Amino acid sequence: xxxxxxxxxxxxxxxxxxxxxxxxxxxxxxxxxxxxxxxxxxxxxxxxxxxxxxxxxxxxxxxxxxxxxxxxxxxxxxxxxxxxxxxxxxxxxxxxxxxxxxxxxxxxxxxxxxxxxxxxxxxxxxxxxxxxxxxxxxxxxxxxxxxxxxxxxxx
Numbered sequence: 001x002x003x004x005x006x007x008x009x010x011x012x013x014x015x016x017x018x019x020x021x022x023x024x025x026x027x028x029x030x031x032x033x034x035x036x037x038x039x040x041x042x043x044x045x046x047x048x049x050x051x052x053x054x055x056x057x058x059x060x061x062x063x064x065x066x067x068x069x070x071x072x073x074x075x076x077x078x079x080x081x082x083x084x085x086x087x088x089x090x091x092x093x094x095x096x097x098x099x100x101x102x103x104x105x106x107x108x109x110x111x112x113x114x115x116x117x118x119x120x121x122x123x124x125x126x127x128x129x130x131x132x133x134x135x136x137x138x139x140x141x142x143x144x145x146x147x148x149x150x151x152x153x154x155x
Contacts, residue, residue: 003086003087003088004088005087005088005090005123005124006087008122008123009076009087009123012122012123014073014076014123016073016076016077016080017044017045017046017073017074017077018077019074019077019078019080019081020041020042020044020047020074020077020078022039023141026039027039028078029078029079029081029082031082031154034091034153034154034155035094035151035152035153035154036079036082036083036151036152036153036154037149037150037151038075038078038079038082038149038150038151038152039078039149040097040099040147040148040149041071041072041074041075041078041147041148041149042071042074042140042141042142042144042146042147043066043067043068043070043071043074043144043145043146044070044074045070049142049143049144050067050070051063051064051066051067051070051144051145051146052142052143052144052145053101053143053145054101054102054103054145055100055101055102055103055106055108055112055145056102056103056105056106057103059145061108061111061112063145064100064108064111064112064115064145064146065111065112065114065115066115067112067115067144067145067146068098068112068113068114068115068116068146068148069115069116069118069119071098071115071116071146071148072115072116072119072120072148073119075116075148075149075150076119076123079150079152082152082154083154089154089155090124090127090152090153090154090155091127091152091153091154091155092124092127092128092129092130092152092153093120093124093127093128093129093130093150093151093152094130094131094150094151094152094153095130095131095132095133095150095151096113096116096117096120096130096131096132096133096148096149096150097132097133097135097148097149097150098112098113098116098132098133098134098135098146098147098148099135099136099137099140099146099147099148100112100113100134100135100136100137100145100146101137101138101139101140101143101144101145101146102136102137104138106136109134109135109136110134112134112146113132113134113148115146116146116148117130117132130150
């Protein structure tokens with residue numbers, strides 16, 4: 001039987017991937033009390049980097065937003081694993097941290113980050129409203145365009 005959030009994902013045409021495995025010495029998420037801290041997710045699709053490059057140089061704003069959205073989908077896949085498969089346990093998206101691989105002087109980090117933020121609102125409704133940081137980085141792992149980490153509250 002599917003839950004409310006699973007039905008919402010289906011309505012949005014989103015199929016969650018298998019949660020990506022860590023590529024270094026860390027775990028994908030940590031649960032403490034009612035909080036789930038999800039390690040930074042990159043724009044992986046079928047195990048391959050989908051959006052690599054630098055915003056303001058060889059990637060457009062729209063590509064950056066799409067990369068952030070893909071990171072958000074991978075976050076939700078990790079969250080589903082942390083919730084034992086039941087996304088209806090999610091009470092709130094507390095915070096997103098969005099890192100944008102950008103040239104010096106790039107100023108549209110918030111717009112890029114909206115790719116992930118808007119996804120949380122689409123999927124979780126008002127429970128998807130969150131605090132956020134959107135920052136530029138001179139480089140990111142695997143030369144990805146965006147990396148997103150998150151904190152969620154669960155029941």
